[in-house]
Amino acid sequence: MKTVDLIVPCYNEADVLPLFYSEIYKVLEDCPSYEFSLIFINDGSSDKTLSAILELAEKDERVKYISFSRNFGKEAAMLAGMKYSSGAYVGILDADLQHSPDLIPAMLEALEDGYDVSAARRTDRKGEGKVKSFFSHMFYKVSNKIIDIELAQGAQDFRIMKRKVVQAIISLPEYSRFSKGIFTWVGFKTKWFEHANRDRAAGKTTWSFIKLTRYAIDGIIGFSAVPLKISLLFGCFFSFLGFAYAAYIIIRTLIYGSDVAGYPSIISAIFILGGLILISLGVIGEYLARIYMEVKHRPIYIVDKTNLTVKTEPKP
Ligand code: UDP
Ligand code: MG
Numbered sequence: 001m002k003t004v005d006l007i008v009p010c011y012n013e014a015d016v017l018p019l020f021y022s023e024i025y026k027v028l029e030d031c032p033s034y035e036f037s038l039i040f041i042n043d044g045s046s047d048k049t050l051s052a053i054l055e056l057a058e059k060d061e062r063v064k065y066i067s068f069s070r071n072f073g074k075e076a077a078m079l080a081g082m083k084y085s086s087g088a089y090v091g092i093l094d095a096d097l098q099h100s101p102d103l104i105p106a107m108l109e110a111l112e113d114g115y116d117v118s119a120a121r122r123t124d125r126k127g128e129g130k131v132k133s134f135f136s137h138m139f140y141k142v143s144n145k146i147i148d149i150e151l152a153q154g155a156q157d158f159r160i161m162k163r164k165v166v167q168a169i170i171s172l173p174e175y176s177r178f179s180k181g182i183f184t185w186v187g188f189k190t191k192w193f194e195h196a197n198r199d200r201a202a203g204k205t206t207w208s209f210i211k212l213t214r215y216a217i218d219g220i221i222g223f224s225a226v227p228l229k230i231s232l233l234f235g236c237f238f239s240f241l242g243f244a245y246a247a248y249i250i251i252r253t254l255i256y257g258s259d260v261a262g263y264p265s266i267i268s269a270i271f272i273l274g275g276l277i278l279i280s281l282g283v284i285g286e287y288l289a290r291i292y293m294e295v296k297h298r299p300i301y302i303v304d305k306t307n308l309t310v311k312t313e314p315k316p
Helices: 017-030 049-059 074-084 101-112 130-146 163-170 179-186 209-223 226-256 263-295
Strands: 002-010 034-042 063-068 089-092 117-122 155-162 190-195 303-306
Touching: 002 017, 002 074, 017 034, 017 049, 017 101, 034 049, 034 074, 049 063, 063 074, 074 089, 074 163, 089 101, 089 163, 101 117, 101 155, 101 190, 130 209, 155 163, 155 179, 163 179, 179 209, 209 263, 226 263
Parallel strands: 002 034, 002 089, 034 063, 117 190
Antiparallel strands: 063 303, 089 155, 117 155
């Protein structure tokens, strides 16, 4: 019998966990040919998430858990789940039932048919604000132009992978993790499952606009050095413009003599160049900050409690 580990990151999901468990329970019963474990990650929740998980673990021995010492973010939670997993197949899905467990049987079937990854992609953004949809659309457009890998529109973290894919993902040691990029970067034969957007079953999202923006910047900077090169291009372009303008002034002065006009052009040049220099420095700063975080080699998460033992922790 094949083993399947399903990783469920949970941050303040106490309200939704009983619902989630009853839905997933039905699905697991429908797939008797697999041996499932559910790995719940309590990502430093401040509500009763941990006790809800412990309760489930008590009555169902398929329920495993990893509880972090504080909130480390969903990326860290997914990584911990993958590192602690040992199943032949490993899945990831949200606790809020936005990632419909009903898709799991079909996803498993695709793996049996020879695919390495079954991944879900949402076909619409129903129930999501217009502004958020617009920016998210823009993100995919811009990032696909400048980063080295192609991110699929609407791709979610909802997926089931074969062991070798998980091994590849956890072998990437980076601190600033952008899973959407990492999943694409490692490659492997992927089957996409389209499904409509669903509202959260209970509780509320913790992804604010600022958090999403930071995530988008992480994505672009983690997978591309193009922003650094853009500063260089801007620099070259404006230096050229500056030299051309200087040449023009010299020639004009030689022909017509000098006049004192020109303050507006000087002021605008100062502003434009000052702005560009600051932007370039900012871009360099973003990379530097990440290099700083990487070289510190801090752990990506700290486990407080778990009923699992790591079997696949790769060597640092
Ligand atoms: N999550 C987490 N740590 C966090 C934020 C979220 O583990 O710091 C989990 C959350 O419990 C949920 C999943 O990640 O299972 C997706 O989060 P959410 O539903 O808030 O995001 P959205 O669906 O709005 O993108
Ligand atoms: Mg959600």
